[in-house]
Amino acid sequence: MASPNDLKELIYGYLVSEGIVKSKDQISSVEVKDNKLYAFIEGSEKIEQWLELRSSGCVGVHWGDSEEEVSIESEFKIGSDLIFKALEHLNTNLYKKTSGSHSASLIDEQGKILAKSVDVGRHNAFDKVIGKGLLKGIDMSRTILLASGRQSAGMVMKAARAGIPIIVSKAAPLSSGIEAAKRTNLTLICFADEKKFSVFTGGQNIEN
Numbered sequence: 001m002a003s004p005n006d007l008k009e010l011i012y013g014y015l016v017s018e019g020i021v022k023s024k025d026q027i028s029s030v031e032v033k034d035n036k037l038y039a040f041i042e043g044s045e046k047i048e049q050w051l052e053l054r055s056s057g058c059v060g061v062h063w064g065d066s067e068e069e070v071s072i073e074s075e076f077k078i079g080s081d082l083i084f085k086a087l088e089h090l091n092t093n094l095y096k097k098t099s100g101s102h103s104a105s106l107i108d109e110q111g112k113i114l115a116k117s118v119d120v121g122r123h124n125a126f127d128k129v130i131g132k133g134l135l136k137g138i139d140m141s142r143t144i145l146l147a148s149g150r151q152s153a154g155m156v157m158k159a160a161r162a163g164i165p166i167i168v169s170k171a172a173p174l175s176s177g178i179e180a181a182k183r184t185n186l187t188l189i190c191f192a193d194e195k196k197f198s199v200f201t202g203g204q205n206i207e208n
Helices: 007-017 080-090 093-098 122-136 153-161 175-184
Strands: 027-033 036-041 102-107 113-119 144-147 166-169 187-190 198-201
Touching: 007 027, 007 036, 007 122, 007 153, 080 102, 080 144, 080 166, 102 122, 113 122, 122 144, 122 153, 153 166, 153 175, 175 187, 175 198
Parallel strands: 144 166, 166 187
Antiparallel strands: 027 036, 102 113, 102 144, 187 198
């Protein structure tokens, strides 16, 4: 279930963030027709095991796969002032009106917004903003992913597979999300607001 906007971006982001493909170059074509999504991909060795794709709610295609080899290699550092300032990019009129949506944004090291997505689901918001970044050719290793929702392993792994080194969320982490961040060398910051935030992993990447 997803909000019916940015569906092409959803496909690209989903396929990369779930590890079905390693890069957008493996995606041959994408078609959106009557709110149904069709993608043709190349070189996915395990696709036959995923004929029934399960990625909705708190699990993804790789649910239970704690041995998946994903590691972030980045010396990207950010300051606390940038974190406080960047949170404004998560504000949306839809949330103000309904309190029923999630948002995700990609920003660079100066705090400039590179892409933003809004969706009824937090997983979809991640997929859509990652898809936008891929289609724009953004260097994901130099970005911060801002999130409105709580961070489970499924959420953290989406960012890690896309090569994003830092997540900043206004919500809480799950223990599985913290473990996934440690395993993939991703910096996980949660409970962020205008006055404070908590660093759960990767504190060496935060400068005062």
